[in-house]
Amino acid sequence: MSWIAVVALAVGAFLVAAFVLRVNRAGWTVLGAALLFGLTGYALQGSPNQPASPGEAQEQNDVDGELLVEARREFFDTTQFPSRWIVTGDSYVRRGDFEAASGFYRNAVEEAPKDREAWLALGIALVEHADGRLTPAALEAFERAQLLDQANGGPRYFLGLAWLRSGEIERTRELWREAIESAPVDAPWRESLSQRLARLDEILRPQAVETPEN
Incomplete structure (x- = not known):
């Protein structure tokens, strides 16, 4: 997965939370900080250009x-x-x-x-x-x-x-x-x-x- 895809996924998660799950404005800062923290951790330990191993894919759904x-x-x-x-x-x-x-x-x-x-x-x-x-x-x-x-x-x-x-x-x-x-x-x-x-x-x-x- 490239960095563009990783960032796009984070932005998408934020938009879904704000408009589908209807997180109120007061929670945007916390949500943004959590996503930023996750991206930072991924930058330190992740391998965005490494192909996924077979059988490791999991179905993920951000929508409640x-x-x-x-x-x-x-x-x-x-x-x-x-x-x-x-x-x-x-x-x-x-x-x-x-x-x-x-x-x-x-x-x-x-x-x-x-x-x-x-x-x-x-x-x-x-x-x-x-x-x-x-x-x-x-x-x-x-x-x-x-x-x-x-x-x-x-x-x-x-x-x-x-x-x-x-x-x-x-x-x-x-x-x-x-x-x-x-x-x-x-x-x-x-x-x-x-x-x-x-x-x-x-x-x-x-x-x-x-x-x-x-």
Whole structure:
């Protein structure tokens, strides 16, 4: 693994913690320090250019399944239970088994092609199963969810997260702004998404450098 990949992994972990696991601003310093400490230790003892030994790879998942389900449910009426396929799929997401969850979500969209939450859940699970990569199947699922409800911010939010994890920051900002602009004024998730967009801008905003006058 190269140093670029190591640093990218650390940045990705920070972004996931801040926007998926919703670590508050007060915890950013601690989280950043922990990641920096880990990188320092790796610099001293690690071998970033050494190929991995066979059989040593372990499946790692930085996303808490329970919080992932809760984040998705924020965009829907929590007084109504989703379909039985979604409920079962969610149980596998909580265990971190995104492949199995994807199968149940596919059953949900086959049974009810207009179930917007099922399409969104499928897109999220496919991204996580691909270790954060936005696959064509996941992109299609997000697009189907959005077409079924243009005012719902869920598809744009989670699609934006996928782009963020790929380093496409401007795409993320554009999607989140579109979600906020398209949202009903009384949407319960609108303010939360606005805060996350502001938090993203704050993290990535370059420090202003004052040029001394001659």
